[in-house]
Amino acid sequence: MGHCHLSNDSVFEMLRDRILEGIESEDLRKIRSNAGDKKTSGVDAENKLNDVYRSKYRIRLDHQILTDHGIFYPQAFYNDLMFEVTLAEAKHVVKGTDTTKLKYKLTKIQLEYKMIRSKTLADEAQNVYYNGKEFLYDHVLHDNEVPFKKEIDQKLAIRVNAQRTSLKAFLLLFVEPYTAGQRDSEKFIFPDLTKVSVTVNGSPNMLYNDGIEGKDMWEEASNLFVKEKTKRSTWI
Secondary structure, eight states: OOOOOOOHHHHHHHHHHHHHTTOSOHHHHHHHTTOTTOOOSSOHHHHHHHHHHTTOOOOOOOOHHHHTSSSOOGGGSSSOOOOOOOOOOGGGTOOOSOGGGOOOOOOSOOOOOOOOOOHHHHHHHHHHHHTOOOOOOOOOOOOOOOOOOTTTOOOOOOOOOOOOSOOOOOOOOOOOOOOTTOSOTTOOOOOOOOEEOOOBTTBSOSSSTTOEEHHHHHHHHGGGSOOGGGSOOSOO
């Protein structure tokens, strides 16, 4: 059996990444948020970390333009690059006895990015963009909503006319009936699909000869997961 070894620097990097993104012990969370029931003794390590990070957290802007297509150079785009960040409801972030009074806010928001300080590298990057550079990206289109009763409707036909020259995948999300503005945005259901048939331009079973069965669904779904080359390599 093989074994792995993490250097002190690797352990520190891993812990730093986790803490900035809010992945930490309950004691540290209470101390950083100044909760009323935070511990005041036996938490020397947590207090040291709180001295460093305080209430600073990080939201990663992990986009293909920034991670896969070279140096971020905003002047190369025809339009300004804009990120829309949707924050979770307070009840999913803050714990308390009365969920109607829970709230949180972000202050002193900062955009952090890496910068090239070498003129030689900057000129080389600028030359690449000026001579023409392609940016590949995923355009996500919300096509339509199809209501059905899972206890009654045993078969469901979904017609999609995407009007695109290239199509990467269809993503089906299933949710229970809900009142507008009150649905948990992270809650989805699996209706126990047993077989999926894809018909393209009148030709049935274009992906699998006998349709996609249960044993095939994980393989298809995993195509949309993070690429191997972009995985974090902290654990080796």
